[in-house]
Amino acid sequence: MEINSKLKRTAVDALLTALSLIIFILEAQIPSPVPVPGIKLGLANIITLVAVSLIGKRDAGIILLLRIILGSVFAGTPVSFIYSMAGGICCYLVICLFYRFLNGNRLWALSVFGAAAHNLGQLVVASFIMGSTAVFWYIPALLLSAIITGTFTGLCACFTINRIKKGVIRK
Amino acid sequence: MRKKLFRAATLFICHLLLLSLFSCGEDVKNTKTVFAMDTVMTLTAYGKDTSAALDTAAKTIRELDKKLSYSGKESEVYKLNSSGGKPVKADDDLLTPLKVSLDVSEKSGGALDVTVFPVVKAWGFISKEYTVPTDNKLASLLKNVDWSSVKISEDSVSVPENAEIDLGAVAKGYASERAAETLISKGVKSAVISLGGNVRTVGTKPDGSKWNVAVVDPTEPGTKTVGTLKLGETSVVTSGGYQRYFEKNGKRYHHIIDPKTGRPAESGLISVTVVCDDGTYADALSTALFVLGLDKAMEYYREYGGFEAVFITDDKKITVTDGLVSAFTVSDDSGFEYAK
Amino acid sequence: MQNNNAGASSRPSNKLLIIIISAAAVICTAVLLLFRFVPFGGNVAVISQNGKELYRIDLDKVSEAYTIDLGGNVVLVENGAVSMQSADCPDKLCVRQGKIKNGSHPIICLPNRVEIKIENDGEKDVTDAVVG
Known part of the structure; x- marks a missing residue:
């Protein structure tokens, strides 16, 4: 699946950015079921995975970056922007690094690794901001949550990609 | 095949999620406060599901309070005192503390005496209307003070018509022992029963280390401690004149009456802390040793043993028996020091 | 796929x-x-903000519950436990974490950079009972 024309690429990127932004803002309205900072579903990550699989790493990176910036403007604070950025960059790097091995039906595992990297990245930033290492007590909780939510978002991404490939959305 | 694997993974992770939810909300330490035997008692048990055991232990203590009190309808002691000298049927809850008390009376040469109760009453320590009895009154009351006049058979006790007994010196110790038994039988592995001057520990701390039991500073009982004892499962009881006293004409009269003189014991000791595996003995001994004074108490220790003790004399010196040397630590700023 | x-x-x-x-x-x-x-032991609540330790409280010696206002966050200190009573952060996760005792998980309020953790006071051993 290639997108040749510049215009088309801009349009698709914008569409996916808007989608992920909507998902992100909607998710921010759902109160976290677990009282541990940093634990959330991370549904917006579905878009990142879809983008990486269908239109490439570069555009996925641009979409992610735009989503983080706009998401913080619409539904965040300067502090939450730093956390989102740290988590997003870590997640993106891990996804790019492992995509070669974990595409297709292994995407759920890629999603788990991405989510874990996201959480750990945020944790490192949190320990810097808090000036404390106590936050690392949250590692097991955050990893477990990454496995659960990562699997879920990864499976969602898989199904979405299949749908798109079956021709729901054509070139 | 692929779908199956996905499903298995999802199912597995759902189970994990449930499991982690289960691990929420659970108590590690339970406490119960009971007011009985004229004092506030605190029972603390570690581990979840220990609160029911604490309730049972509190019930045990309240029942014993009624049985062993000197007054009241259900009081075995009252029945005994008003029996007119005839033998009265008695159960273990009366016999055990009484036997311990009489045993210590015998070994200490009467430093502890259950029949000293009329004298204690004359001083007003029971009614809280404190007076200093006249010498004549004390002399006449002391005629009937004799622990050996109390006769015990297998299941009955007799007290002479003109005598009156009170188990105040051992009741709390016995109650702590029974409360500990109750907790242990309910599966509690780690608990502290604190009945005023009596502390009974069960097991060790949850992390396996020893309990820290602080000994009150007799000169400043409300605020300071003299030192700390590191102990496993045992009983600790402190007796001291500071625990209950009144002042008249500038003189202080405390509640531990020497059965020989009928007056507050003046032995040079201001507090005696006894550590003994049996709470009833610990309670009885702490009173008896306080009356005996340091030298005679050490004689008692060497002759009979079976316990350890911390003695504090009125010159702010501490004497610790051999078995407690490593367990006892003096507080840095207490102003107390070891006797030579 | x-x-x-x-x-x-x-x-x-x-x-x-x-x-x-x-x-x-x-x-x-x-x-x-x-x-x-597994109770990790520990009885001392350490409250810090911006990485700076503000309070160190022996929870076993707290006889009556009281609150500490950190400006934004209010900490409730009780006998044997500590919790975040209220906070002005958007998610209130710190409040929802409830009481912490001798367990290990600290309460952390990321937006306000407040941290409450339970420590073992290594130097002073906790007194379990007082006799006398």
């Missing part, structure tokens, strides 16, 4: 991934359970 054309040997099988990730999940759960059920 497409995976038939890729070099299957160089990529981990789905089965292997499931095993690895499940194992990681089991380990995380075990560690979490360990945190929850």
Whole structure:
């Protein structure tokens, strides 16, 4: 699946950015079921995975970056922007690094690794901001949550990609 | 095949999620406060599901309070005192503390005496209307003070018509022992029963280390401690004149009456802390040793043993028996020091 | 799903991934359970903000519950436990964490950079009972 024309690429990127932004803002309205900072579903990550699989790493990176910036403007604070950025960059790097091995039906595992990297990245930033290492007590909780939510978002991404490939959305 | 694997993974992770939810909300330490035997008692048990055991232990203590009190309808002691000298049927809850008390009376040469109760009453320590009895009154009351006049058979006790007994010196110790038994039988592995001057520990701390039991500073009982004892499962009881006293004409009269003189014991000791595996003995001994004074108490220790003790004399010196040397630590700023 | 054309040997099988990730999940759960059920001991609540220690409270010596206002966050100190009573942060996760005792998990309010943790006062041993 290639997108040749510049215009088309801009349009698709914008569409996916808007989608992920909507998902992100909607998710921010759902109160976290677990009282541990940093634990959330991370549904917006579905878009990142879809983008990486269908239109490439570069555009996925641009979409992610735009989503983080706009998401913080619409539904965040300067502090939450730093956390989102740290988590997003870590997640993106891990996804790019492992995509070669974990595409297709292994995407759920890629999603788990991405989510874990996201959480750990945020944790490192949190320990810097808090000036404390106590936050690392949250590692097991955050990893477990990454496995659960990562699997879920990864499976969602898989199904979405299949749908798109079956021709729901054509070139 | 692929779908199956996905499903298995999802199912597995759902189970994990449930499991982690289960691990929420659970108590590690339970406490119960009971007011009985004229004092506030605190029972603390570690581990979840220990609160029911604490309730049972509190019930045990309240029942014993009624049985062993000197007054009241259900009081075995009252029945005994008003029996007119005839033998009265008695159960273990009366016999055990009484036997311990009489045993210590015998070994200490009467430093502890259950029949000293009329004298204690004359001083007003029971009614809280404190007076200093006249010498004549004390002399006449002391005629009937004799622990050996109390006769015990297998299941009955007799007290002479003109005598009156009170188990105040051992009741709390016995109650702590029974409360500990109750907790242990309910599966509690780690608990502290604190009945005023009596502390009974069960097991060790949850992390396996020893309990820290602080000994009150007799000169400043409300605020300071003299030192700390590191102990496993045992009983600790402190007796001291500071625990209950009144002042008249500038003189202080405390509640531990020497059965020989009928007056507050003046032995040079201001507090005696006894550590003994049996709470009833610990309670009885702490009173008896306080009356005996340091030298005679050490004689008692060497002759009979079976316990350890911390003695504090009125010159702010501490004497610790051999078995407690490593367990006892003096507080840095207490102003107390070891006797030579 | 497409995976038939890729070099299957160089990529981990789905089965292997499931095993690895499940194992990681089991380990995380075990560690979490360990945190929850094994009392780590400790009786001293340490409250810090911006990485600076503000209060150090022996929770066993608290006779009556009281609150500490940190401006934004209000900490409730009770006998043997400490919790965040209220906070002006948007998510209020710190409040929802409830009381912490001798367990290990600290309460952390990321937006306000407040941290409450339970420590063992190594120098002074806790007194379990007072006799006298």
